[in-house]
Amino acid sequence: MVNIPLSAEIQPVAVRAGIEADTTELGRLPGGPAEFEEVGQRLKAMLRVARYHGVELDPNEFRAASASPFPTSADLSEWARNGGMWSRAVRVRWSHLLRFQDAGPVVLLFSDGGAGILTGASAERNLVFLKGVDAPDDGESTAIDELRLSQVWTGEAVLLRNARSSVAADAPFTLGWLAELVRLESRPLRDVAIASFTLSVLTILPPLIVMTVVNKVLQFNSVSTLLLLSAIIAVVFAYETLLGHARRLIINVVGARLDTKLQLHIFSRLLRLPLDYFERHPAGETLYHLAQVYRIREFLTGKLLSTFLDLITLCVLVPVMFYINTKLAWIVIACAGAIVLIILAFLKPLRRRYQRVIEAETWKSAALGETVVGIKTVKALGLEPQRKALWDEQVAEAGRARLAFGQFASWPQTLVTPIERAMVLGTMLIGAYLAMNDSSGYMVGGLFAFMMISQRVAQPLVGLARLIEDYEEVGAAIGEAASVLNRPLESSSNSQGLRPRLVGEVTFSDLTFSYIGTRTPALDRVSFNIPAGTMFGIVGRSGSGKSTIARLLQGINRDYSGFLKLDGVDLKEFNLRHLRQGLGVVLQDNFLFRGSIRENIIAGRAGLTLSDAMRAAHLAGAEEFIERMPNGYDTYIEEGSPNLSGGQKQRLAIARALIHNPTVLILDEATSALDPESEAVVSANLMRIASGRTMIIVSHRLSSLTECDQILVMEQGKVLDVAPHAILLERCALYRQLWAQQNRHLDGRHGRPVAVPPRSG
Ligand SMILES: Nc1ncnc2c1ncn2[C@@H]1O[C@H](COP(=O)(O)OP(=O)(O)OP(=O)(O)O)[C@@H](O)[C@H]1O
Numbered sequence: 096m097v098n099i100p101l102s103a104e105i106q107p108v109a110v111r112a113g114i115e116a117d118t119t120e121l122g123r124l125p126g127g128p129a130e131f132e133e134v135g136q137r138l139k140a141m142l143r144v145a146r147y148h149g150v151e152l153d154p155n156e157f158r159a160a161s162a163s164p165f166p167t168s169a170d171l172s173e174w175a176r177n178g179g180m181w182s183r184a185v186r187v188r189w190s191h192l193l194r195f196q197d198a199g200p201v202v203l204l205f206s207d208g209g210a211g212i213l214t215g216a217s218a219e220r221n222l223v224f225l226k227g228v229d230a231p232d233d234g235e236s237t238a239i240d241e242l243r244l245s246q247v248w249t250g251e252a253v254l255l256r257n258a259r260s261s262v263a264a265d266a267p268f269t270l271g272w273l274a275e276l277v278r279l280e281s282r283p284l285r286d287v288a289i290a291s292f293t294l295s296v297l298t299i300l301p302p303l304i305v306m307t308v309v310n311k312v313l314q315f316n317s318v319s320t321l322l323l324l325s326a327i328i329a330v331v332f333a334y335e336t337l338l339g340h341a342r343r344l345i346i347n348v349v350g351a352r353l354d355t356k357l358q359l360h361i362f363s364r365l366l367r368l369p370l371d372y373f374e375r376h377p378a379g380e381t382l383y384h385l386a387q388v389y390r391i392r393e394f395l396t397g398k399l400l401s402t403f404l405d406l407i408t409l410c411v412l413v414p415v416m417f418y419i420n421t422k423l424a425w426i427v428i429a430c431a432g433a434i435v436l437i438i439l440a441f442l443k444p445l446r447r448r449y450q451r452v453i454e455a456e457t458w459k460s461a462a463l464g465e466t467v468v469g470i471k472t473v474k475a476l477g478l479e480p481q482r483k484a485l486w487d488e489q490v491a492e493a494g495r496a497r498l499a500f501g502q503f504a505s506w507p508q509t510l511v512t513p514i515e516r517a518m519v520l521g522t523m524l525i526g527a528y529l530a531m532n533d534s535s536g537y538m539v540g541g542l543f544a545f546m547m548i549s550q551r552v553a554q555p556l557v558g559l560a561r562l563i564e565d566y567e568e569v570g571a572a573i574g575e576a577a578s579v580l581n582r583p584l585e586s587s588s589n590s591q592g593l594r595p596r597l598v599g600e601v602t603f604s605d606l607t608f609s610y611i612g613t614r615t616p617a618l619d620r621v622s623f624n625i626p627a628g629t630m631f632g633i634v635g636r637s638g639s640g641k642s643t644i645a646r647l648l649q650g651i652n653r654d655y656s657g658f659l660k661l662d663g664v665d666l667k668e669f670n671l672r673h674l675r676q677g678l679g680v681v682l683q684d685n686f687l688f689r690g691s692i693r694e695n696i697i698a699g700r701a702g703l704t705l706s707d708a709m710r711a712a713h714l715a716g717a718e719e720f721i722e723r724m725p726n727g728y729d730t731y732i733e734e735g736s737p738n739l740s741g742g743q744k745q746r747l748a749i750a751r752a753l754i755h756n757p758t759v760l761i762l763d764e765a766t767s768a769l770d771p772e773s774e775a776v777v778s779a780n781l782m783r784i785a786s787g788r789t790m791i792i793v794s795h796r797l798s799s800l801t802e803c804d805q806i807l808v809m810e811q812g813k814v815l816d817v818a819p820h821a822i823l824l825e826r827c828a829l830y831r832q833l834w835a836q837q838n839r840h841l842d843g844r845h846g847r848p849v850a851v852p853p854r855s856g
Contacts, residue, residue, distance in 0.1 A: 137166045139228040140202045140210035144255050145180060147200055152178040153672060165208035168251045175255050183254045189241045192252075193218045200226075202253040203244075213252070268364075268580040270573055276356060277395055280349045287349070287400070288407065290342040295408040297335050298551060299415050302544035304328055306419075309540035350396040357392055361385060361576075367584040370651045371611070376579075379464020380457055384579045387572035394569045402562045405555030412552050419545045422529070423522045427549045430518035434511045441507045446571070448500040453571055455493040462489045522549055585671055594670045597677040597758035598662045599627035599789035601648065606657035608647060617643040619812040620657070625805070627662070630781075630790045632800030634833060635809030641793045644809075645763045648791070650674050661759075679757030681765035685748035687739070692721055693728040696750045703754060711754040714784055716776035717746035742773030749777065753784065760784065763793045774799070797834050806830070 138154055145152045157174045159166055166174075168184035175182035193216045195201050201213040203225070214236045215224040223244065224236035266272050277284070304324050312321045365385070373381070416424040466473060466482050473482055526542040533539075602624045609616040618640045625631045633641045646652055647659055650671050659666045666674070687695050696708040705728060712718045712728075720743050724730040732738065739747070745765060752760060766774045778799055784790070792800060800806050801820045808815040808823065808830050816827040823830040 135166065136209040136228050137171060137202070137204060140212050141171050141175060141253065141255070143228060144200045144202055144212060145175060145178065148180065148255060148257050150178060150180050150257065151670065151672075152180075168204055168253050171202065171253045172255075175253070181256050185252050185254060186250050187252050188250070189244070192216055192223050192244075193221070195223075199256055202255065204249050204251040204253070205247045206249050207247070209247075211248075268573070268577045270570070273391060273395060273573075276353060280352060283345050283349050284400075287342055287345050287404065290338050290345070291404040291407045292411070294335060294338055294342070295411040297331055297338075298408065299411065299548070300331050301328065302415075302547040305547065306540035306544035309543055311540075346396065346400065350392070353392055353396055354389075357388055361388055361580065364580050364584065368579070368582055369585050372579075372582055377461040377465050378468055380461040381579055382464060383457055383460035384575040387575045390572045391569050391576065394565055394572075398558075398562060398565050402555065402558045405558055409552060409555050412548055416545065416548050416552055419541050419548070420526070420529070423526055423545050423549070426522050426525065427518055427552055430514050430521075431552070433514050437510050437514075438507050441504075445500070445504060448496070448503055449568060449571055452493070452496040452500050453575060455489070455496040457575075459486075459489040459493045462486055519546075519550065522546065593664060593668050594673040595662060595664055599625075599758045600660075600662050601625040601631075601759065601789065601791070602658070602660040602663075603644070604658045604660070606647070606655055606659055608643065608652065608655035610652075616812050618647070618655070621812070621814050622657075623807055623814060623817050625789055625791065627789055628787065629804040630785050630792065630802065632803035632806040633791065633793045633809060634795070634797060634800065634806060634830065635815075636829075636833075637795075638811075639809040640812040641809055642763055643812075644807075645680070645761050645791065645793055648759070648761065649678060649680060676755065677758045679752030679755070679760040681745070681748050681752045681760075681762050683764040683767055685744060685751075687732050687744060687747060689732065689734045691726075691729045691731055692724070692747065695732055695747060696728075696754055698751055698754070707754055708750070711750040712747075714753050714780060715746045715749035716773075716780045717743070717750050720746070740770075740773075742769045745769055746773060746777065749784070757788060759789045759791065761791045761793070764795065765792075766799055767795055797830075797837055
């Protein structure tokens with residue numbers, strides 16, 4: 096943790112009679128001193144102001160970009176922005192501070208590395224109201240004048256408020272949500288629209304010039320007019336080229352910005368999906384569904400935008416077309432209308448066929464993902480032919496669906512093409528006929544101009560109809576992405592809820608829980624109590640509900656009846672992130688990320704150093720093998736950690752769980768897969784690991800639980816008994832049986848029947 100000295104004492108000015116320190120709503124900032132004790136003053140100030148706005152920032156997510164000993168204003172505001180707030184780091188003068196009357200609290204940075212919270216200002220009295228970061232919730236703000244503030248204040252401030260203009264992070268993922276995302280880019284889009292309109296107007300000029308050349312220059316041999324027209328054309332072309340370039344640049348920028356926003360949003364939503372979701376859906380399926388989002392983005396900034404821009408062109412060109420020749424203009428409109436009707440008629444059957452493509456692609460993707468994730472099992476069991484057969488089948492199915500869709504989708508194109516041709520040739524032939532019968536002689540130039548314009552009109556009209564077709568595809572893509580993203584999130588419990596200081600007393604009372612889709616409860620009226628700081632073992636046959644107890648304690652499933660309390664507080668009331676930060680969990684199979692051993696132990700938690708990692712590794716019994724590795728703590732671990740043995744991996748996972756000194760440590764079969772030597776190392780350290788925290792050890796191996804203060808025996812979701820090892824051996828038949836089974840080899844060796852050594856206390 097970053098340790099920051101307490102902020103400079105602010106000396107209050109003698110408040111003149113009649114000037115009360117600020118006790119308005121603004122002055123009451125949530126977050127008492129006890130809550131943020133471990134973070135520095137500047138972070139504390141940010142946390143309190145963020146909470147005033149109803150946002151819970153996570154100190155673990157704070158990243159200091161600069162080498163400064165204290166968090167800089169830029170780092171702080173970046174942190175708030177990453178937490179979904181609007182924030183700016185600013186350097187302001189006293190006169191500006193006086194204007195922050197109703198702007199909400201502002202964080203002021205002090206030169207000693209501390210911070211204060213500006214809760215208000217009084218311009219008439221030339222005073223600002225400050226609150227210390229450790230001041231109690233209902234404490235009053237202090238009135239400070241310019242001179243005194245200038246002694247401690249660096250002139251830097253961090254402004255914070257709710258991200259009003261950003262799209263709501265919890266809003267469902269729909270086309271409307273995406274449209275809102277695009278709308279936020281209204282300024283560049285407005286520029287694009289203006290550029291497009293200007294370009295459309297410019298496109299009228301060449302046909303009109305051609306008309307003039309044919310009608311005037313050729314008929315009257317006017318070289319000067321030709322020169323003038325050439326100059327105009329040159330200027331128009333140059334202007335058109337530059338404007339077109341600018342338009343493409345802006346569209347590119349908007350596209351990149353939208354992509355970035357979408358990616359950030361999607362990933363943060365994915366992380367907030369409950370574990371249940373990932374357990375029920377193959378990774379490949381999830382990835383395929385999410386990949387659809389990019390098709391939606393392409394549609395929004397590609398076809399939708401270009402059709403919208405083409406519409407602007409239409410608005411300019413259609414009147415000109417009618418101006419040149421009404422009869423020919425009606426022919427173009429009629430043909431375009433027929434094209435639109437054809438495309439609309441094909442919409443529904445196309446949608447049905449496309450749905451089949453999506454289903455087949457989802458299955459294909461799931462099969463691929465499953466094979467990659469389970470490749471060790473595939474290789475070990477020699478299942479390659481079966482996986483290949485499954486893949487062949489899925490590929491064939493997806494191919495069939497795509498082919499059917501493609502073949503059907505070519506019909507509208509087939510029907511539309513002759514109409515498009517007829518439109519161009521028809522207007523030319525009819526135009527030529529009209530020109531022949533035109534006594535004024537102006538019709539020839541007009542025909543040329545009309546031909547040039549009509550092609551530009553037909554394209555956007557057809558594009559508009561195609562847009563509806565694409566919208567169908569995009570609608571389906573949105574449905575797919577939404578099927579992942581619109582699931583209930585853990586978010587509200589992440590940003591809300593209680594954050595009490597944890598001591599580690601766990602109480603289950605009359606708790607019943609069933610997994611979705613199952614009839615028999617995984618836990619049936621379970622009641623027990625784990626006093627804080629004790630070691631608690633859980634045993635039972637496979638499927639008896641041991642891991643479910645650990646899951647509920649982590650808040651993975653919350654839809655149980657009865658009560659689960661941590662330090663007397665209902666677990667459902669907890670802020671999930673706070674709860675999980677107070678817990679350390681080691682599972683039977685732990686995932687180590689790509690990176691060095693040190694990075695894996697620290698796992699990106701802020702403020703932790705190599706010496707913290709070494710301490711945790713020492714406690715977990717991992718120190719000795721890490722030091723023997725070629726690069727020690729800097730040894731690189733690949734994904735899936737092939738360069739580590741199972742025992743080494745497990746000890747690293749224990750070190751990772753221990754590094755943030757959790758109040759409750761859950762070892763869920765964490766030592767079951769260890770070789771005897773590794774298990775002996777971990778067991779030898781168990782008492783040290785357990786000191787000062789509550790330990791819950793789920794294990795099949797009873798020998799690793801004998802030291803526990805209490806052992807819970809589970810059977811088919813029910814509590815059979817809770818007592819220390821010795822008492823259980825005496826009074827619990829199941830426990831005795833399990834113990835006997837596991838120690839039979841010892842008895843055989845000594846040639847004695849199973850003896851149960853009674854143990855006092
Ligand atoms: N995610 C899940 N969805 C549905 N049912 C589940 C899920 N996880 C566990 N179960 C069921 O709940 C019951 C209790 O499972 P749990 O994993 O808690 O048992 P356990 O005692 O830890 O078993 P083991 O020792 O084999 O790990 C079992 O009947 C199991 O089939």
